[in-house]
Amino acid sequence: MEKQKIQEHLLRQKMKGLPKYHDLKSKLFIKQKGKCTVCNTELELEEHDLHEHHIRPISEGGSKSKKENLELLHKECHRTKPNATT
Numbered sequence: 001m002e003k004q005k006i007q008e009h010l011l012r013q014k015m016k017g018l019p020k021y022h023d024l025k026s027k028l029f030i031k032q033k034g035k036c037t038v039c040n041t042e043l044e045l046e047e048h049d050l051h052e053h054h055i056r057p058i059s060e061g062g063s064k065s066k067k068e069n070l071e072l073l074h075k076e077c078h079r080t081k082p083n084a085t086t
């Protein structure tokens with residue numbers, strides 16, 4: 001297995017014990033290699049620290065559920081975003 005596949009596999013394993021995380025979050029988590037897009041350090045798989053950020057605000061016509069419009073951030077990092085909605 002190539003390196004990236006192994007990493008993906010490990011991330012998936014990590015997600016397995018957390019059924020409350022639906023598919024979309026899992027996909028984002030893997031896409032971001034388990035890292036926050038703001039500070040680039042690892043995200044904890046705990047709900048209070050895993051925020052979904054809408055890249056394009058819903059109020060401006062951004063999609064609420066498309067993964068292309070979402071990224072996962074730390075709660076604290078989310079606060080630094082000007083258009084934080086949650």
Ligand SMILES: [Zn+2]
Pocket residue numbers: 036037038039040041073074077
């Ligand atoms: Zn962060």
